[in-house]
Amino acid sequence: MTVSRAEALRGPAHHRQRADWLAAMPSAEDALRWAESFVTTATAAPGTRRRAAIGPEARRRVAAVSGGQALGGFVVLLAALVVVVQRTSAHDVVWLTTPRLRGVNSPYAHDDRVPLVFRPERRGSLRSLLEHVRDRVAASYATQGFPVRDLWARAGGPQDTGVLVTAAGLHLPVPADDAADLVITIDPVEGGFEVEDRHGLYPVWFADHVVGLVERVLEHLADTGTSVARLDLLDDDEILHQLDTLNATDVPAHTPDDSLAARFRAVAAAAPGAPAVLAGGRTVSYGELHDRAARFAHHLRDDLGLAAGEAVAVLAARTADTLVALWGCLAAGAAYVPIDPRTPADRVARIVGTTKAKALALHSGLLDRVAELPALAVCCVDLQFPAGTAAGPPSAPAWPDSRGGDAAAVITTSGSGGAPRTVVLDHAGLVNVGLDHVTELGLGPGDRYLQFMALSFDGALLDVVMTHLAGAALVLPDERTLADPRRLEDLMAEHAVTATTITPSYLTHLDPARPADLRVLISAAEPANAADLTAYAARGVAVYNGYGPTEACVNTTLHRVDPRRAYRAVPIGRPRANKQVYVLHRDRNLLPRHVIGEIAISGRGVASGYVGDREESARRFVPHPFRPDQGPLHLTGDLGAWDEHGELVFAGRRDEQVKIRGFRVEPAEVANALRAHERVEDAVVVADAARGVLVAFVRGPGAHGPKNDEVLARELGDHLARTLPPHLVPAAVHGVDAFPTTEHGKVDRRALMEVHARRMAERSVGEPANPLESRLAEVWAEVLGLSVVGVEEDFFRLGGDSIRLIQAVHAAQRAGIGLRTSDVIRHRTVRALARGVARYTDGAGS
Template sequence: MSDEKQSSALEEKRARARALIQQRAAKPRALPPSFAQQRLWFLDRLEPGSHHYGIPFAVRLSGTLERSALEKSFQEIVQRHESLRTTFQAREGEAVQVVGPAPELPLHVVDLGGLDARETARRVRELTAEDVAAPFDLERGPLIRWKLLRLSDAEHILLLSMHHIVSDGWSIGVFVRELAALYAAFLQGAPSPLPPLTVQYSDFARWQRDWLQGDVLEEQLAYWRAHLADAPTALGLPTDRPRPPAQTFRGTQLPLGVSPAVTAALNVLSRQEGATLFMTLMAAWLVLLQRYTRQDDLVVGTPIANRNRAETEGLIGFFVNTLPLRTNLSGDPRFTDLMGRVRETALGGFAHQDVPFEKLVMDLRVKRDLSRSPLFQTMFVLQNAPLQPLALPGLTLTNLDLETDTAKFELTLTLVETSGALTGWLEYNTDLFDASTAHRLARAYERLLEGIAADPERRVSALPLLDAAGRQQALESFHPPAVPLSPRPLHALFEEQARRTPEAIAVECEDDLLTYAELERRANRLAHLLLASGLEPEERVALCLPRSTEVLVAMLAVMKAGGAFVPMDAGAPTQRLALMVAECRARYVLAPASLAVKLPVPPEARLEPGAWRQEGLLETPPARTVHLEQLAYVVHTSGSTGVPKGVMISHAGIANRMLWEQHALPIGPEDRVLQVASFGFDASIWEFFRALLAGARAVMVRDGAHQDSRYIADLMARRGVTQMNVVPSLLRVVLEEPRMADCHALRTVVCGGEALTTDLVDRLAEHSSATLFNFYGQTEVSIDATWFTCAPGMARKAVPLGQPLGNMKMHVLDVRGQPVPPGAPGEVYLGGPGLARGYFLRPDLSAERFVPDPFGPPGSRLFRTGDLARQLPDGELEFLGRGDHQVKIRGVRVELGEIEAALRQHPAIQDVVVLAREQAVEPEPPALDPRLLPLEPPPRGPSPHPLP
């Protein structure tokens, strides 16, 4: 069928509908509800007695009030409109609306005369709040109520409230106009001047059900199915509190306003771009949501009057419909280009507005999530036809703003254009958001509109959300004062400690104990061997050693000789070890002979454990000078191409990290530090040197037992461990071991490598009096960059990242590298002396991740972590997850691309996608342990279906 024929057929159907709606046949007592009424009835059944869907209205009456005329006017309005005489009942499980005779609704007057001004104001607030919060009974009715507060003979306040199931915002205007006309007439003793209503709301409900079926319904639904295909069902706006399992409607409003000058500029812009002011303001709201969610594909609801026929304009009833408008902001468009996208979306929605939202939700079969509303969670409203002022003879009337405690959606932005300026309010759910968060959102929107008015051709990512003062505050939030430290090369710091406490035990691994003096002697001997073998400054020495004190001897020896050690987990697959040895261009490999022969180095470059025992080696420190900027070690992390990347850490970086902790959290010779991390990860370096730079003892777990929770708890109890560094997932299972009850010496627990949750903080407090610290960082910043002191009973789910440790700084920046406002998510950038030099032989990747610091002195750098975070109302920083395809599995950084690349090498695999899925681990939720889940397409065959 051609477009012309389709249009003609649709118009014929509309004509028949108009005829149908005008038929005033006798109606049965029980009538079907409209689709919108049916949904509200269902919601009321879920939460009986709720007041969330009341529409309150209040006006102050100054002057001489004729109560009888007011009361008669009210009764006449109720008599005129069947909707105000309607109740709702269940018949065979379905809702029906029952139209009854007009109930007697006498005007209830509360006399507040004689009270002083302060007490009067208090009682008015109290009575108004009570009226707003009073529920409606849909089955018994009435669904409209009114009350008059008498302040004096010349001052009254009229309170009016209707349930949304029989009313909407437009209906308030109808009520106001009719009340004014009726009061004026009744005051003069004249009859009602209002013409009879030719239709009632029940006619609309019947028409809607009769007309919206068959081809008419299918044509409209087809548009929405295409418009919302694969649309996101949840708005990723970070909340201030965990989302309740079932959606709540508690909320409040925050006022906002836009100056006349900015309003005028936005109106001019709208006309220039062929858009309405609604489209311009909606586009700005979408920009704000994108900046706070980092989502390009957004669905926002907007109400539409849905009174397309003249017969319905004078009715009180629930006509308003909601349109889910979907806009894509990808590609960082200019704001004017975004306006074009919004214009197209809005016009398409307006042209297909007849489908009730409730019918649309049913048709799309939206997967229901009781914790949020379907399709969208935020609403945008522009009231460009503001409520007509109520004018009554002999009275001066003032509309009163009512503070409701409800929010139908998570966020609703309502704007009204009056007297050449925009005013409005932001309604928000108080179970999700703090007042400070709503305030920041409102101010950010105002600032955004100012930026749009000043330069609408800017890219949306460049539009400002902060003023100059806010920007400066954001830059300084996580940049504490410098800490005076005296860094020296890591081995030099150890040598100083060895001279102070030569006979103290430095490290133990079961029965193998080394004093500081013996450790220094062995390390010196091995260092001289490396020098005699020709090791040059910063040449790499791969350490592939089983768990023993030989590891620490080797680390120190390589640094003393001026080289950089490359720690590796000897238990890792040989193929991966060989890849890392080749990648770092290792000059020497220190490994057992059985392993060394499998690694890509010549025989003369292989050293075995205990090589320091060779005859003729000196036991004094080598004379080679090692500078702070020289490499101390290279640690490999997962790489997206399938090849691990080597992170180059200098002595200056690791020395700053270790000296700061001894400065801030000092330990001494009496302390025992648990060494549990795999040698392939930099946490093991922290564990060793946390002890060795303080004269304490490093207590190593035996080989193969670094994930054995029972053994670890027993070792801590036997050896009197006072400090442990552990990933949260391992701490959770260790705490379940009965032997933890005997770990009386434990004073400090440091968690890192994974997000730490407050339930684990509380669980530790149940087992131990130890202080728990949350450390955050990455290998590229010398292990850690921030720290936070935990306390049990914290009113949040995740532990914050805390403040930067000594001489480090942190920024949260947007996609353009500019500070984000508090509450908005951004990428974490870290700076300071702890930054790695870069990735070994990867200048391209180094330039991508280590970028110039635009806020620091010339030559300074920042590291892009790829982590997302946001500043909380209390100033702390909350970790939100990764912004890329990297995950952490039990504290180990894993690039999913590396796993995919390895799997694709298998000849039987055509393509593969690897996902990280969290699943509960014992003993109970909320302990979640990520697992890698490879997804493989169907096998090769005549009709392969490779993954996109």
Template sequence: MTRRPLDTDEFVPAGASAQVRPVWAAIRSQVARAPEATALVIGGVSLTYRELDHASAGLARLLWRHGLRPGRVVCVRTRQSALSVVAMLAALRTGATWAVLEPDLPVGRFQALCRDVDCAVVLSEGGDAVPASALSAMPAPPTVVDASELPLARLVEAGQEPLTGPYPPVPEHSPAYVAYTSGSTGVPKGVMVSRGQLAASISCRGPVYGTEHSVFLIALRLSFDGILGGMFWSLTGGHTLVLPDPRQLVRVAEFTRLAREHRVTHLFNIPSYYRAVLRDPGGLPDTLRLVVVGGEACTPQLVATHNERLPRTRIVNEYGPTETTIACTVETAPDPARERIPIGRPWPGARTLVLDERLREVPAGERGELYIGGQLVALGYANQPARTAERFVADPYGRPGGRIYRTGDIASVDERGALHYHGRTDDQVKIRGTRIELGEIENVLERHADVAQAVVLCERAGQDEPQVIAFVLPTPGSGPPDASTLRAHCRGRLMEQATPTLFVPVDRMPLDRSTKADRAALRTLIPTDRQASGGTAGGDWSGYRLAVGRMWAEVLGHSGAGPDDNFFAVGGSSLKVIDLHDRLDKRWPQALRVGELFDCITIAAQAQRIADRLGERTRGEEHAPPAAYEL
């Protein structure tokens, strides 16, 4: 496919609202109202609304001279800084489109952008310049502008010069930004969001965020679209936006120091990151009024911990894929006493539908796939019409020509009309013919008093059937929960196939660039010998149990099974039964028949059967296992 200008008339949703005030007009009104008020603080740099306006004007002129126009894109490939924000506003000012791709993101993400859109300019920094090989392979490479040669003071000065002519007006359905996401396929997709959709997403936040003057600190990178809600709500409302620089973001203590220093009132975090912040709640200022979490599932335990440590601060839970413009639903009063925290109800202008495979609405309480309709549904994927048609489908319940976005998320509606998230359709796996939802396992584990957070993966080793592996972060003050204890907790709450085979304790949950739980990093923590249960599982290991337990560990690939655990619940299968029988029969010939192992399914039962059989032959003489089998 060849790239093309972002002419998106064909994507304009039916019934799109034109009544919302444009974002750039709202920001300019704040410049006129309070020009000396602090607009932005980041990396030791503070800009007033007047300075932010002048800096964006100066950069807009420079980018315009380099060919940036409506329908074309500026790629902001700089470390998170005041200049990064100024560049986004410069694009908005000219009617062009921005795409933020920090220099530590894979270069393939930049190449995908240049493949999909008409990228006119790349704003990069000297040491992080775009590789020459990536540019030389392009038939029409973009102009590279070195951001290190653009001090803010010079841009502010340049922005005060008279403009020879106004920038051409652009319709509100023109793209404001392109946000790249890999999604479940792992292939980068550029989500296009219009200026009107951005404005609609911002305009509905006032009743939740409040009307008083605020200082909003956001624990995200600019390449993650979740930052845009708090960012543009602040700048369009005359508030102060505080952003961490890259060093402050990865160091939680620095982040909380930033919150104290600027007496923040609003905080946005990914739940995984907020757990780390709450370990030292005294580090947060007493001015804090609202905490917003989003980007991951919010659990009852997280809300309970927040309420305990910050009882005078509200917490709300936002939900929304990139394709639905930042967030499309919100739960404003999460109750930690409930089994799960809802993702809430749709923001004004959004519609939510829970549908079955035939696009029929499912009854309340039943699960289906979540679809989003309304004016927050993005334009589509840049230069990928087939993927756009696959995910942005005709709305069977709306106006003719309307579209709904197929999220791939499993959801239900409760008796109060609130939506609940139950994981991903692509996080469903089949184990021994049964469909398992990994998100459901995480939810059950996090209801255990000793588990602060659980992340569950399903991994296959060789030709074996998939294993469910749970990474468990203990609650503060408690040690790693025993594997047998956690497995017992899962019994009665999960079907046998969903009970994790292996529990891997972690002292901290690794985070990715978006501060979500880093599943790729967790995979590297899976021990190659699967001996990750924290030592021998609890229980009586006398006599034959030691030898049988050792054989189970060799067959299953882990030593997390207790004496009374079900072989099939800890990773066993029909093929592994045969392997186990071969080992048992080699040590104690004909003590057990292979068919008995489908009924005699615990270490304790098998050891007792062996002892009984051998006792009959030896008149009760106990055959203690050899030392080599000690666990």
């Protein structure tokens, strides 16, 4: 009996089918944009079609499983494609679309395409996958033409995905208005694939690559009981290439029992008169630095009774005294714990508690902080072990040097569990990475290395170690000099700086032609700017892009920039001495080249876990699946892929962690700190990637509404400033009644950012009173990435930081306003700044 369309739309079967399609509805995140899963140096032209085919043995296997039927063959090849998509895209849900089948009657004629939504078990068998694909295909085509896209749209779901699959002779023509960016046409009889890249998004080699992976899946059809998670998509040559060739990094000269203290003592003994530090108008020789560090070490061991391996907290000001404390800690066999001097007291207390620090070292200029900090033995380095003293060398220490596996430094980073993560770096790891850089960069006693990174930052530890192991001099600028790129360029010229590591966001403000003596430049801590790096490389500077998490001892890979190469993205390079790098699927399988996965690191200097956090340690430090002798494998959470040159390309994060001002930031830590406030019941913190700032959303009594945002932001900002370092304080705080959720019940961060954009546009802003205020407000808005800035709004509360401060000053100077960085620090609003600079700004108020 034939059922009319009207009857079908009213009958009970329609309601069942409606319920089935709603149950199958994917989320917006499930829309497959497969091109985003690969890295490449070149994409195909729009409309490119390429053909590839599986081999005869694979065709035989398909025919045996499908019974020689075209539709069965299509299902088998489609199942193999689903495996490839799931493995290479990190999608648990694989959502494809197809045209309708030919010759199949349906009471529906609304849609001319059929969604295919697959949810295979990640650890299920190949047999269960084949059955799942068969069943979903059958169920979907049984109601082809059903108004699925309209149904999903009314339910608030997505309508289109990025990949359409069709079979020659089985399906109707591809709809002309289909939104897919990739069309794959399968010939189930001949095993052929035609891949059409409609918009030029995919690599030129994509068709051959995908068909090769499909063929690897089909090799396992002889044993369909095999777990899909264990299917190996790489052939033996590729496995050996990734395990051995790319990771051929053994350097026996860097022994695992090296001691930093012994290495530094040998350098100082060889050239005691050579300059070790240039800071504050003084030159500190290696002899003086070693002498002061040794006396500090004796004080720790003999006077304070520190035992080997105990920790010393150091407020790491930008002075030579911090380096005395560093080398003194290492000479004493203690662990050096650097802390930013601006760190709030509560956070200092937490770091001291986690590391069990027994003493606190600082410069006399920070003595006013002692009263608010934990009760520890205090060492005022510059007063107790002053510069320029002619005291003879102390007697040889009665304690043995630290061994390679002993703790050298303890670094604290932001943590996802709401508390900071604490990582121990050992002597062997730091010696290894330091000597590797000395060799690669060609550092020697004649070099002058600019110390740009804050001394509390893990990258600064590498800068100091490599400089002093090379017998070179460390040039240490003060905060005022760093705040002005022109001053820094003058300092680099004055001291004939030959090498440095600088963040990309600061480097863009320097003139590539000015540091005349510069021969080595490393860009690190943020994604590199290709134009800036090639500008330096073009004039003969050896330019590197570096990468490495704290957990892997600061640096893991380096890429040497080639000025002749046109970069889409600057790679982060290959693994360095005695370290191994892998790109893994979530099931910890090696991924094919070009496919984005999680970066995992093992080898010399990789930590064994986080101090005091066994749960997170177990999740991020796992048994090594390839080289058990290398210790644990660190799962970084960073994403990357091997490119065609065998180098790693960074591709973001797999979790919510972001970089703010070069620091790793876990929004969960900030949310946890907000929840500690009495007015906050719950909090969500989201990164505004475009502006590089954090935005907080809080729920609590009286917190809702844009009128309360200003008061709330001030109150909670003050609260966070007492507990978190500056880079963790959000640029905006919004009160909400409830957090919006996705169709799967997760917090909808995209919707929250729409609230943020709306509130920022609706906020009350004071109008400029004169042309100078108007010009300054325009400059601030441009630099801060806002549509408008009020004349009474605080530059730093709006997301201003040291880099944006420099940008604002330069933009103001280009606009004819004579401005200095110190002016903005002193006058934090447009109105106050206009009044403050009017006396020396030409045309102020005119």
